[in-house]
Amino acid sequence: MANILNNYDLSHNNTxxxxxxxxxxMMLDDIDTLGDNITTAIAFAKRHxxxxxxxxxxxxxxLPSVLNALVLLPKIQGIEILQEDDECVTLQVACGENWHNFIKTCLDKGYFGLENLALIPGLVGACPVQNIGAYGVQxxxxxxxxxxxxxTDGQKCEFGNTACQFEYRHSFFKDNARRYLISHVVFTLHKQPKTLTNYGDLASLAQEFANKNGRATPHPIDVFHAVIDIRNSKLPNPAVLANCGSFFQNPIIPMSEFIALKEQFADLPSYPINDDVIKIPAGWLIDKAGLKGKGVTPILTHDKQALVLTNHAPHTATQDDIRTAQEFIVRTVQDKFGVTLVREPVWVD
Ligand SMILES: Cc1cc2nc3c(=O)[nH]c(=O)nc-3n(C[C@H](O)[C@H](O)[C@H](O)COP(=O)(O)OP(=O)(O)OC[C@H]3O[C@@H](n4cnc5c(N)ncnc54)[C@H](O)[C@@H]3O)c2cc1C
Structure with missing residues (x-):
């Protein structure tokens, strides 16, 4: 049975x-006792x-300075093949597997589809929560x-893709963040090497990797390496400079609002969603509002990617410092463009 630890330091458990x-x-690292440990945790939480x-x-x-909760730390490992044919493979993956390493394992085995999502930090159990996405893939x-x-009751339950209510950076689990512990995620991946490279400069870089590897067209492995290169050149490594990736969602605004903005800011980039709404890059708005590399000390936007907030006082800065910087950035962008930025990471009270 897992121990319940008191006054547990999480300063090194958040990027x-x-x-x-x-x-x-409570550390959850054993699949055989997972159900019992969850029952114990629920009873303990109720009692206290x-x-x-x-x-x-x-x-x-x-995270807040004091997290008044029983924090469950899922570390369960394991990748199991549920089904396989010439076209597809279905894998059941335990929540504690490292996301990037899982993609690498898939590529080694010839399972394709996730390579555009390389280098996103995190564990597999969290990937459905905000429906992680990058380079045109969710x-x-x-x-x-x-x-x-x-x-609430320790019962095991299963959700098909539709029941997960996936949307852009959103899901049923994000709405119910404290209600479920995801123990496994089931993926169906291609065994034929399809690629998707129609996002930004991915196609040309993937082609460079293909050329180096003597291939006429990019293979998913070339896309994987291209994504790693692009991310390393644009995003700060949390192990070197503390951050939690994109701090704001890219706003999706009505077409009429976009047309009015475009008249004022001719170089405003955009990604059409449908005839009625369009996505604009939050990083561009923050940059053009003059906030690249700025913020409220010690929380500053990154000098290469304004969408990322960085913490220059690691293990000392608090949630209040983030709040102050966030409010300043949202207000400044709102005053200049009339667009309200919405935070992406989960605010934990
Ligand atoms: C440098 C950097 C780059 C990033 N780039 C991207 C990107 O390109 N695209 C993207 O989508 N995201 C990106 N992110 C955000 C982040 O990596 C993802 O959201 C990731 O899936 C979070 O995983 P985690 O294990 O760290 O989850 P945590 O931060 O620990 O948790 C996030 C939320 O999920 C819940 N949760 C976590 N695990 C479980 C579980 N097993 N069961 C139930 N609920 C759970 C938590 O309660 C919390 O609400 C980036 C972050 C960083 C630091």
């Missing part, structure tokens, strides 16, 4: 490196009138099932 102590924490909170790698959370394109424990 924003915010100072945080959890009242209690505390909420439960699931923390994986901590790359998409803004993980929901490959998830066929999510297996979870309901933290």
């Amino acid at each position: 924003m490196a915010l100072s945080c102590t959890a009242r209690h924490a 009138d505390l909420p439960l909170f699931v923390l994986s790698y901590g790359s998409n959370v803004i 993980v929901s394109d490959f998830i066929t099932k999510v297996i979870a424990y309901d933290l």
